[in-house]
Amino acid sequence: MTGSAAESLHACRTNLGPAPRTFDFGDKRRYLRIPLPEWIAAAEPLREILWQQNTLLREGRLVWASLVQADERLFLPGVHDHPSTVIYSPDSAAFDEHPDRLRAMAHALKAVKSAGHEDPERGAFAAMLADETHYLPRVRVPKSLAGDDEVYCTHIIVCRRHLPDGVLRSALFPLIIHPDLTPRAMMLPSRYWPPELAG
Numbered sequence: 001m002t003g004s005a006a007e008s009l010h011a012c013r014t015n016l017g018p019a020p021r022t023f024d025f026g027d028k029r030r031y032l033r034i035p036l037p038e039w040i041a042a043a044e045p046l047r048e049i050l051w052q053q054n055t056l057l058r059e060g061r062l063v064w065a066s067l068v069q070a071d072e073r074l075f076l077p078g079v080h081d082h083p084s085t086v087i088y089s090p091d092s093a094a095f096d097e098h099p100d101r102l103r104a105m106a107h108a109l110k111a112v113k114s115a116g117h118e119d120p121e122r123g124a125f126a127a128m129l130a131d132e133t134h135y136l137p138r139v140r141v142p143k144s145l146a147g148d149d150e151v152y153c154t155h156i157i158v159c160r161r162h163l164p165d166g167v168l169r170s171a172l173f174p175l176i177i178h179p180d181l182t183p184r185a186m187m188l189p190s191r192y193w194p195p196e197l198a199g
Helices: 005-016 027-033 040-059 099-114 120-130
Strands: 062-072 082-088 152-158 172-178 184-187
Touching: 005 062, 005 172, 027 040, 040 152, 040 172, 040 184, 062 099, 062 152, 082 099, 082 172, 099 120, 099 172, 152 184
Parallel strands: none
Antiparallel strands: 062 082, 062 172, 082 152, 172 184
């Protein structure tokens, strides 16, 4: 990523436009909407993302997200979409310019998952991350990791056609959220990313 993180996110916001947004139906059908995955029956809670994606696209706002864990197939060329675990903060003032702080927390969460902890809060969070059949709607990251920052962990569906070249290459990306209407979130389709972010 060249330039400042805040500039890249601002470019995404400009490209997407202010809410409420309207999209050409054909364009939305072909590109913007996440298709129904074949595996959704085994991940029923994630169906809510599909129900809420129109609301997110039309009314949501953009923040940085950092990847905690993802299906390894997303890092290779392929055709199927897969779920992933991410963290984000609705506090733009704290993280627009410093998404690297989110990335550091994501690394710490990954370490929490693979290590035992006497701290009950961290232990409970580690158990949730380890259970890959438990799809989080939105859970606050433990204060022992996030401090006073408002940071949440959630699952998203990573849609191949929303990725540059169809491959997940970066741990940081813009996420669409609307905390007032839904705990779910979705990756901003890369059509709206600036070149420095997509490259």
